[in-house]
Amino acid sequence: MADGPSEFRWMPEQASSFARETDALYLFLIGVSSFFTIAIAAAIVYFAIKYRRGSAADRSHPPTHLFYLELTWILVPFALTLVMFVWGAKAYFEQAWPPKGGIEISCVARQWMWKFQHPEGNAEIDDLHVPLGENVRMTLISEDVIHSFYVPEFRVKHDVLPGRYVTVWFRPTKAGQYHLFCAEYCGAKHSAMGGVVHVLEPSQYQLWLSGGGETNVSPQVAGQQLFEQLRCGTCHEGGGSGVNRGPPLENLFGSTVRLQNGTTVVADESYLRESIMRPAAKIVAGYQPIMPSFEGQIGEEGLLQLIAHLKSRAAPDRNAPPTGPSQPASPPLEKGQQP
Amino acid sequence: MTPNAPRPHRNYLNAAYTFRSWLLTRDHKRIAILYLFGVTGFFVIGGIAATIVRLELMTPAGDLVQSETYNKLFTIHGVTMVFFFLIPAIPTVLGNFLIPLMLGARDLAFPRINLFSWYLFMVGGTFTLWATLAGGVDTGWTFYTPYSSTYSNTYVMATAVGIFITGFSSILTGLNFIVTTHTMRAPGLTWFRLPLFVWSHYAVSLIMVLGTPVVAIAILLVGLERLFGIGIFDPSMGGDPLLFQHLFWFYSHPAVYIMVLPAFGVISELIACFSQRRPFGYAFIGFSSFAIAVLGFLVWGHHMFVSGQSVYAGMVFSMLSFLVAIPSSIKVFNWTATLHKASISYHTPMLYALGFIGLFTIGGLTGLFLATLAVDVHVHDTYFVVAHFHYIMVGGTVMAYLGGIHFWWPKMTGRMYPEGWARFSAILVFVGFNLTFFPQFVLGYLGMPRRYHVYPAEFQVLNVMSSAGASILAVGYFFPLTYLIWSLCYGPKAPPNPFGHTGLEWQTPSPPPTENFSETPVVSEEAYNFPPEDTEQNLEQEETPVGTV
Numbered sequence: 001m002a003d004g005p006s007e008f009r010w011m012p013e014q015a016s017s018f019a020r021e022t023d024a025l026y027l028f029l030i031g032v033s034s035f036f037t038i039a040i041a042a043a044i045v046y047f048a049i050k051y052r053r054g055s056a057a058d059r060s061h062p063p064t065h066l067f068y069l070e071l072t073w074i075l076v077p078f079a080l081t082l083v084m085f086v087w088g089a090k091a092y093f094e095q096a097w098p099p100k101g102g103i104e105i106s107c108v109a110r111q112w113m114w115k116f117q118h119p120e121g122n123a124e125i126d127d128l129h130v131p132l133g134e135n136v137r138m139t140l141i142s143e144d145v146i147h148s149f150y151v152p153e154f155r156v157k158h159d160v161l162p163g164r165y166v167t168v169w170f171r172p173t174k175a176g177q178y179h180l181f182c183a184e185y186c187g188a189k190h191s192a193m194g195g196v197v198h199v200l201e202p203s204q205y206q207l208w209l210s211g212g213g214e215t216n217v218s219p220q221v222a223g224q225q226l227f228e229q230l231r232c233g234t235c236h237e238g239g240g241s242g243v244n245r246g247p248p249l250e251n252l253f254g255s256t257v258r259l260q261n262g263t264t265v266v267a268d269e270s271y272l273r274e275s276i277m278r279p280a281a282k283i284v285a286g287y288q289p290i291m292p293s294f295e296g297q298i299g300e301e302g303l304l305q306l307i308a309h310l311k312s313r314a315a316p317d318r319n320a321p322p323t324g325p326s327q328p329a330s331p332p333l334e335k336g337q338q339p
Numbered sequence: 340m341t342p343n344a345p346r347p348h349r350n351y352l353n354a355a356y357t358f359r360s361w362l363l364t365r366d367h368k369r370i371a372i373l374y375l376f377g378v379t380g381f382f383v384i385g386g387i388a389a390t391i392v393r394l395e396l397m398t399p400a401g402d403l404v405q406s407e408t409y410n411k412l413f414t415i416h417g418v419t420m421v422f423f424f425l426i427p428a429i430p431t432v433l434g435n436f437l438i439p440l441m442l443g444a445r446d447l448a449f450p451r452i453n454l455f456s457w458y459l460f461m462v463g464g465t466f467t468l469w470a471t472l473a474g475g476v477d478t479g480w481t482f483y484t485p486y487s488s489t490y491s492n493t494y495v496m497a498t499a500v501g502i503f504i505t506g507f508s509s510i511l512t513g514l515n516f517i518v519t520t521h522t523m524r525a526p527g528l529t530w531f532r533l534p535l536f537v538w539s540h541y542a543v544s545l546i547m548v549l550g551t552p553v554v555a556i557a558i559l560l561v562g563l564e565r566l567f568g569i570g571i572f573d574p575s576m577g578g579d580p581l582l583f584q585h586l587f588w589f590y591s592h593p594a595v596y597i598m599v600l601p602a603f604g605v606i607s608e609l610i611a612c613f614s615q616r617r618p619f620g621y622a623f624i625g626f627s628s629f630a631i632a633v634l635g636f637l638v639w640g641h642h643m644f645v646s647g648q649s650v651y652a653g654m655v656f657s658m659l660s661f662l663v664a665i666p667s668s669i670k671v672f673n674w675t676a677t678l679h680k681a682s683i684s685y686h687t688p689m690l691y692a693l694g695f696i697g698l699f700t701i702g703g704l705t706g707l708f709l710a711t712l713a714v715d716v717h718v719h720d721t722y723f724v725v726a727h728f729h730y731i732m733v734g735g736t737v738m739a740y741l742g743g744i745h746f747w748w749p750k751m752t753g754r755m756y757p758e759g760w761a762r763f764s765a766i767l768v769f770v771g772f773n774l775t776f777f778p779q780f781v782l783g784y785l786g787m788p789r790r791y792h793v794y795p796a797e798f799q800v801l802n803v804m805s806s807a808g809a810s811i812l813a814v815g816y817f818f819p820l821t822y823l824i825w826s827l828c829y830g831p832k833a834p835p836n837p838f839g840h841t842g843l844e845w846q847t848p849s850p851p852p853t854e855n856f857s858e859t860p861v862v863s864e865e866a867y868n869f870p871p872e873d874t875e876q877n878l879e880q881e882e883t884p885v886g887t888v
Contacts, residue, residue: 008800012786022713026784029711033704040675040700044693047678051614052685062680065620073672074665081661084711089654091713096650111490145486146580148645148720152786155717159646161581162485163574166647179795183720183788185479187486188406191791 015178016154017171021091098169102135106304109160110143112193120209121218126195130172131205137169143300148184151197159184165269172199223309226302247284253314258285272307350850365450366853371436373457381423388416393809396802401793409792410477417480422502423464425736429601433743434540440844441534443525443860448518456511463505470497484572484583488564499558506551513547516540527862534842534866535624539604542628546593554590588639596635598732600628602739606692609742610674612840613689614681617867620673627666634663644715660710667703687761691742694769698734723783726776749833753850760822767815774808841867
């Protein structure tokens with residue numbers, strides 16, 4: 001690991017672009033807290049000695065309340081907490097919205113392992129290789145219970161939920177090896193569900209890509225194979241002759257889709273996943289709810305590959321989708337009947 | 340208020356000696372003693388589990404116990420301590436005993452319901468204990484779905500049913516306190532003459548009555564999914580796992596205030612008594628309890644900043660969480676200001692009260708770290724959180740409970756506790772507590788997740804410090820268990836008002852007669868109307884002042 005057991009530290013290393021600000025905020029909080037703790041402790045000790053029973057201190061006219069004093073110690077802490085709130089919320093926002101571009105890695109968590117898939121085809125378990133200085137955007141999902149992706153040196157943590165994609169991004173700023181932990185209790189081997197994040201110099205990362213991990217075909221290609229195997233094209237590809245029974249998929253990812261009930265939705269990963277698993281949840285305007293559900297027929301990894309394939313069929317500038325922070329999947333807008 | 344020569348009088352303890360007279364009693368004081376036995380038993384069980392957990396964490400490897408056992412141990416520790424000790428301890432023991440006495444009433448409004456609530460508590464506790472002995476449960480006290488509803492193969496439902504039943508005991512106790520406070524105050528005892536102990540118990544009763552049904556519903560829904568496969572929380576059945584977290588924390592965050600508001604009440608009494616001063620800003624302290632009770636219902640989402648809840652919801656919950664810190668800080672400042680121009684003596688309860696202020700201050704301030712969104716992302720579900728809530732629950736509630744037990748022990752038993760031993764163990768508890776939990780703040784910021792029984796070697800030093808502190812803490816808890824029992828036989832007889840406090844409970848003999856007061860007291864002055872300093876004849880003090888903290 002980056003720091004040996006012999007070296008005592010108060011904070012983990014700062015290995016991502018978030019770390020510095022989180023630590024600055026933490027130190028500010030420590031400063032404010034120490035001030036109040038010491039002030040209160042000092043006041044107690046001073047009063048405790050001066051006004052001990054039997055001492056000759058002046059006790060005339062003890063006040064029972066002082067309105068302006070009360071108001072002061074309501075308003076001053078309130079103002080300080082406002083600073084904490086704004087600063088903390090600002091940093092939280094930065095973490096919630098991934099910037100455009102960068103590397104996209106998908107992750108499937110299950111009891112008790114992390115499985116990562118790189119766009120180039122490299123897959124790895126419990127190890128994650130990322131290049132120094134590049135934005136890494138991760139799409140994570142769990143196959144069973146709730147897990148939590150946590151890299152202390154990055155100051156990054158997000159719960160990984162079953163049935164729903166969440167997005168995490170970070171930019172590593174220091175090469176090295178860092179702990180990957182599962183931070184949400186997930187059963188017997190919770191504490192063994194960890195691994196190592198390897199931050200590599202970009203050249204070394206390229207070297208690793210060319211031979212590291214379990215190299216398969218890229219997820220786009222695997223997705224295309226799945227697409228053909230499941231015969232998605234039967235309905236979704238009609239050669240543009242207007243005989244499509246399902247909506248066309250070219251340039252779908254990242255576009256705005258008009259639904260039967262008049263609302264619109266942005267075709268992001270969560271929308272695509274829902275449309276494959278529960279097609280009746282959102283019906284595209286002009287189409288019948290005839291698509292069968294693929295729930296139970298495609299695993300989470302297969303779904304991620306299918307989505308990677310659909311992304312490859314969209315214009316490249318849409319590949320960094322306008323995802324906001326990971327939002328809960330909106331409730332079904334249309335209770336279409338299951339075919 | 341002359342120091343009574345101990346004379347045998349009829350009291351609630353010697354009124355009858357049969358088992359039947361205890362198990363079918365409707366006397367709130369006897370029910371309080373029954374609860375005392377109950378919660379002490381659960382505290383010992385939770386403490387044993389904690390001891391094994393701390394022993395296991397001495398080394399980075401999983402050597403003393405294996406993961407399955409470890410997970411059951413921290414679950415037992417959490418479940419018994421939260422649901423069967425921290426939530427009930429102060430209201431059901433001290434509250435039950437004192438509220439009618441403080442109000443000048445003969446009993447609570449519904450004595451039979453009071454006894455019934457004890458039986459519910461014991462049945463719920465027994466259910467949970469049975470689940471523990473039969474094989475244990477490994478979900479943690481938080482029962483997060485879909486792990487608890489679909490994946491865990493342990494005794495989840497038996498434990499949940501135990502908690503469900505105990506919840507009703509909590510609701511009934513709250514109801515009883517509310518009605519009693521409204522209807523049974525002595526003549527002249529207006530709302531603004533009430534002891535702050537009663538104010539805080541009234542506020543906590545509101546939370547019990549309003550919040551507990553929600554956790555009962557959450558448990559019921561877990562049961563429906565687990566037993567009948569109805570998809571509520573498990574996404575593979577069309578459910579939403581976050582729904583459980585919303586329902587759970589809607590109760591369980593206010594539950595923190597159920598644990599700590601009664602502690603505030605105890606501390607207000609102790610500070611007032613041993614300073615011989617009316618609490619500074621009585622009304623502010625009283626109303627801040629209500630502010631906490633109301634705001635406490637609006638901050639549950641701060642447990643979910645990294646759960647996938649919307650970023651905007653996170654912002655609102657962060658803001659509200661900062662707001663709830665304000666009434667807590669009001670109390671700390673006001674207790675400190677009460678010491679100004681006071682006449683302070685250092686009996687054991689006061690040592691606990693001063694320790695409480697220090698530990699609760701640290702616990703409260705570290706809560707600000709967790710309310711700050713970006714910092715919470717890093718420390719959420721690490722030992723930082725563990726340290727924070729132990730500072731509130733143990734440093735706050737347990738310190739106040741022990742202080743309160745010592746303070747009212749003479750009233751409850753008619754015997755004084757041994758002051759020297761008690762002071763010694765109060766200091767041990769304070770030192771041991773800090774050594775146990777302060778290193779955990781550092782451990783958490785370094786990134787050690789909670790609920791790990793195997794951890795990287797670089798975390799060992801801090802874990803060993805923590806375990807060493809826990810052993811001191813255990814000794815500090817063991818002493819009161821021993822010397823309080825000893826005092827029942829050998830302690831000096833207690834006068835009616837050994838500490839010179841105001842308040843109606845001190846105007847009746849120790850221990851009080853079954854009917855509490857020989858005639859209904861009439862209140863004609865404000866609460867905490869202490870005589871001016873220098874009139875020493877009011878304080879039957881054999882003590883010379885002790886200048887140590």
